Amino acid sequence: MENKSKVPAVEKADRIFNYLYYNEAATQAEIARELNISKASVNRLLSLLLELRYLSIEDKKYSLGEKFYFFANKYERYTLIKNISRPYLEELSLKFKETFKMNILEEDKIRTIAKVESSDLIKIPVSENAIFPLHAGAASKLLICQLSNAKLDKLLEKTLPKYTENTITDREELKKELIKINSRKISFDNMEHSEKIKAVAVPVLNKNNRIIAAMSCPCFPERWNEERMGKIAKAMEKACSEIGKRLEYF
Incomplete structure (x- = not known):
């Protein structure tokens, strides 16, 4: 049998x-x-x-053949990003008492590969290996903002799933947003994937200025104000710059 x-x-x-x-x-x-x-x-x-x-x-x-090496190197790359970024995530979480996570683009989805949750009793929980859609969320938009038009058309439907009233559901409208994000190298989630969560995300860049990962900070709307999020974003940018340099070394 x-x-x-x-x-x-x-x-x-x-x-x-x-x-x-x-x-x-x-x-x-x-x-x-x-x-x-x-x-x-x-x-x-x-x-x-x-x-x-x-x-x-x-x-x-x-x-x-090369496909085996591609699979092995992909796993090693994710593990390397995870291990290098964890101390930075911990430091940021301790300083700002928020949840911080590291995300990557994996084929047709966004995956969290490392996270450190806030020490507060009231916090935003995130599962490691959590999966998110391509079009909704700060990290999601950041990780697809450098994809070609043809690639975006292949990955995204003309009408995208709606999660909240703020979700961008028109592919062409999303593309316009992605151009701005790629120019500024910062992305925001205005309760687009969840009605009770805002977020900011900044990229980890390689030496060719290509985005290889995105650090994000989901935050409850009542804790969000421009001055505080500006400080968080600046600290994240510094951390991501250091992570990028360490990745280049390896």
Whole structure:
């Protein structure tokens, strides 16, 4: 019964991956012989895995391809950003008694990869690995503001989901907002994703001035005033600048 639930092609691919991981490289004949898989099956699998970049080939020998390294580096990059940013998030949270979080763009969604909640009893809770929409929220808008027009059209519907009365639901109107955000390198959420939460977000930039992450501070409206949020935003900008420099070092 257990064997019937397996997908033969996937199982064979898994065996090939494991074999190449431990042997680094091998010919098609060696893979077929060592794994006891028919030459025809190996030929079809290797061709497909090569096309999908799970494998690479040199001098007729196959090895694990760039897609594995992309997945590994992506995980390492997120872990690095998380570890470097956490002390800064803690310092900001202690100073301003607010919740601070670090967010990244992951394919078609925004993900929180690090957060430090306020020590106050009344606070805004945020789950680590929380997911947010692309078009609503300070960090969300900041993280998509440098995407091309074509990419935005691919990711965003013409009419976007409405969460509150302040949510921008027209794609073209959102694009105009994104141009301003990219110019200013700061983004605000005026209760666009939640009726009871405002927020400010600033970017972590690489050496080419590209946004690689966004630090945000969600805040209850009654705690929001221009002078206080200006101080918070300035402190966040300083922290993000230092985080960016440390990331460049690594």
